[in-house]
Amino acid sequence: MAKFKVASVQFAETYNPLHNARRICRFISAAAVQGAQVAHFHECALSGYLAHPKSPSLDHVDFDAVRTALGMVRRSAREAGMWVVVGSAHALTPPHRPHNSLYLISPDGKIADRYDKRFLTPADLKVFTPGDHDVIFSIGQVRCALLICYEVRFPEVYRRLASKGVEMVFQSFHNAYVSGPGIHDKIMRQTMQAHAGMNYFWASAVNSAGRYSSYPSIFVTPDGAIAASLPRNKSGMMLNEVDTSLKFYDASGPFRRSAIAGAMHNGRCLKDPRSDDRRGV
Helix, strand or coil: CCEEEEEEEECCCCCCHHHHHHHHHHHHHHHHHCCCCEEECCCCCCCCCCCCCCCCCHHHCCHHHHHHHHHHHHHHHHHHCCEEEEEEEECCCCCCCCEEEEEEECCCCCEEEEEECCCCCHHHHCCCCCCCCCCEEEECCEEEEEEEHHHHHCHHHHHHHHHCCCCEEEEECCCCCCCCCCHHHHHHHHHHHHHHHHHCCEEEEECCCCCCCCCCCEEECCCCCEEEECCCCCCEEEEEEEECCCCCCCCCHHHHHHHHCCCCCCCCCCCCHHHHCCCCC
């Protein structure tokens, strides 16, 4: 299978994991009915985003409820027979701070892997412990990876994934419950488009729909174009197909591998005195 359908889902999560799980499970069931093989949810969709100024303190987070909620999502994934990527805080051994994670749930309802956000915002660092690993996996013949929000600021992450043959990125965001428009409205989708186009990735970029949401969820093709988008500040789901047999515009494609390997030019450089004399005319 070199293609599959992705259900990219956004909704306004709460700090009640069981409530969030019930909504997630309904979306999973609806996605399965529409023929999706993967359901993708935003950062901390299950637990609520604990680095928000109005979030509960870690002492008041019910991680038993988070685990119960995760069990509900796993059962729903198994019943639907589909992959699920869902964001949540993941408890560590006290007194260590939790990870900000994406659970990768396989169609049999098992946790196939867990991605822990590696680059944390200053607010994240007060609440979360960074991770230290890539999560790369295959859905059929398509090589996929997981990323979270702030990591969009670090092109090195995407180049690393490109060097490992990744073709599809599931990136979960949480830029929501803010007071109104800001810089994120203007740059976040565009930055995601640039990473997709420069590295020839498909991308599902899912944000929370909590009002006010800085930008809506998007689905990006390997040329960097937004193929589909959900409405801002409104819960919903869109289905898009990843098909790696399709060919897209890829300007840097012929030289991407050599650039990743460290070559800062292409073609053959010459030894010429007029080239060496950089102040001459």
